[in-house]
Amino acid sequence: MMRRTIPTLIAVALLGFYLFPIYWMYATSFKTLTEAVQYPPTLWPSEPQFHHAEVFQKFSVARYFVNSIVITLGVTAITVVVGTGTAYALALRRNLFVDLILFTILLLQALPASLMVTPLFVLFNMAGLLNTPRFAVVLAVAAKSLPFFIVICRTAFLQIPRELRDAALVDGNSNVGVFFNIALPLARNSIVVTAVLIAIQTMGEYVYSRSFIAKIELQPLTLGLSNFIGAQQTDWIGIMTFASILVTPILIVFIFLQRRIISGLTAGALK
Secondary structure (H helix, E strand, C coil): CHHHHHHHHHHHHHHHHHHHHHHHHHHHHCCCHHHHHCCCCCCCCCCCCCCHHHHHHHCCHHHHHHHHHHHHHHHHHHHHHHHHHHHHHHHHCCCHHHHHHHHHHHHHHHCCHHHHHHHHHHHHHHHCHHHCHHHHHHHHHHHHHHHHHHHHHHHHHHCCCHHHHHHHHHCCCCHHHHHHHHHHHHHHHHHHHHHHHHHHHHHCCCHHHHHHCCCHHHCCHHHHHHHHECCCCECHHHHHHHHHHHHHHHHHHHHHHHHHHHHHHHCCCCC
16 A cells, blocks of 8 residues: 555655646736735735736737747648658668667757757848748747657657558558558557647747747747846736746647647557
8 A cells, every 4th residue: 555655645746846836827827916026925816816818918919829829830830741751761761870860860859949049040041031030930940849759750650560561562552652541540649749749849939939030020929928027127927927828728738638648659669
């Protein structure tokens, strides 16, 4: 009994520690400014205030949200189209050259955005892509997301029995036909789940958007938070309220898809 109870208590404690910042964000968004900065802090607002509608209208949250959706859809589309074909091609061959490519992909995944932003800014400026800053952000984030997508989806393609591909080729299918008729349907779950994870991650992207997008009309939600930070003071109520509006759709998507996400990421882990 104790062997099960202790790990459960540890898991609950870790979960509470992980979720407490999210709880604190929502709780603070309902507080008054006086209560938000008082010490000791209150765990729950004594007189809940609903600032969300005011913040939504005053700071044009709808515009920021549309920009975030445009960037997210662009990144997801490019990553899925390019990454799926690359992952399948790397799954067909197993040799030293492929291992070297995979090592390079993983190395690129480890590079932080803050390190890549300067050379990308120079490159995009020379190519004239900064005239379409949202497209520049889409390309930069897609390049950052591709290694993760390729590694996960390659594992899914590796689990497809070679006999299925050989049988399809014998039946008259081309390599392209095998890819679309056999490989894609069998790896669909992993592809969709990984695409959802990348979309959620893109919704929170900040570094590239801050560096490439100067026009307020084109900025995503993450940059909208800077409106609450001034030279003299910081509007913590506005920050928490805006952040809760940003995080809520992501949490809803994750809650509804959590089982598919877990099953997709663990697919192929065991034979």
